[in-house]
Amino acid sequence: MFGLPWATAIEPTTSCNLRCPECPSGLKKFSRPTGSINMEDYKNIVDQLSPHLVYLTLYFQGEPFLNRHFFEMVAYARKRKIIVATSTNGHFLDDNNARLTVESGIDRLIISVDGADQKTYSSYRTGGNLEQVIQGIQNVIKWKKNLNAVFPIVEMQFLVLGTNENQMNEIRALARKLTVDKLTFKSAQNYSTGPSRFLTTLPAYSRYTSVDGHSLKTKSVFPNRCHRMWTSPVITWDGLIVPCCFDKDANYILGDLKRSKFSDCWKSESYKSFRKALFLKSSEIPICRNCTEGLTLS
DSSP: OTTSOSEEEEOOBSOOSOOOTTOHHHHTOOSSOOOBOOHHHHHHHHHHHTTTOOEEEOOSSSOGGGSTTHHHHHHHHHTTTOEEEEEEOSTTOOHHHHHHHHHHTOSEEEEEOOOSSHHHHHHHSTTOOHHHHHHHHHHHHHHHHHTTOOOSEEEEEEEOOTTTGGGHHHHHHHHHHHTOSEEEEEOOOOOSSSOOTTSOSOGGGOSEEESSSSOEEEOOOOOSOOTHHHHOOEEOTTSEEESSTTOTTOOSOOEETTTSOHHHHHTSHHHHHHHHHHHHHGGGSGGGTTOGGGOOOO
C-alpha cells in the first residue's frame, strides 16, 4: 500500500440546518447536488482505504449529524482502528445523541461557537440557537464523565469575524467554564471578492488584505507544493474524489468511486496532471488562492 494516503475526509451530507452567509452549503450555492452518503457506499470506501488509513474526517460540507447513519459510520471506522474526527454546529447534541457520540468511539469532536451571546452568534449562524449549542457541549462533557471516557477530545472552535472579534475573551471564559479540552480561533474564508461585514479587522486572524478599499487580496504566498496531494484527499457524499477541502463545489474531480477503485483513481492521469499543475504554478488554481497552507497570518 506504499504511496496511498494516510488521511482522508468523507462527506456524510451536504444538508445543513443553518444558513450561514459565508458558507456555500448555507447559501445553497452548490452547483453539485445535495445528498447524503449511504452505508453501502461508505463501507465500500472505508474497506478500500482501511489498510493504509490512519485518520478519517467525517466532514466536508453540511452538518454531519444530519446523516442518520452517522454513529454507525463512526463505529465502522473505529473498529478498523482508524482515528475519527468530525466538525458540527452542535445543534443535534441532545442528551441521547451526546451519549451515542461518546459511545461511538469518535476521537475528536469540533463544535462551532461563533459568538458569546445569541445576537452575535445568530448574526452569522443564521437560524442557530447558542443556548442549544452550549447545552450540547455540556451533554457531551457529562457523558464523557458518566462513561469514564477520555474521548472524544472536545474542541470548541470560534470563527473570528468582524461581527464577533470583540468577544474573544468572553469565548475564552466560556471555554474554561464548559471545561472543553481545546479552544481554537479560526480565520474565515470570504466567498465574495469585496469587503464584507464578516471580515475581521484583526490582522492576525485575517486571510486577506484590502487592495484599494473595494477588493481583497489573500495573504497566501502560493507555494508550488502541497502535501495534501499525497496525504489527504476528500471524498464527496456521492463518491467523487477531489483534491482537498478547499474544493467545496467539486470543480476538480480526480476520480469517481462508483466507477473505479480508489487506488486506480489515486494513480490516474487526472491526479498526475493536477499534481503537476500545482507544482508548476499553484497561484493559477482558484481553490489554492484561499488555502491556509500558504497563508501567513500577521
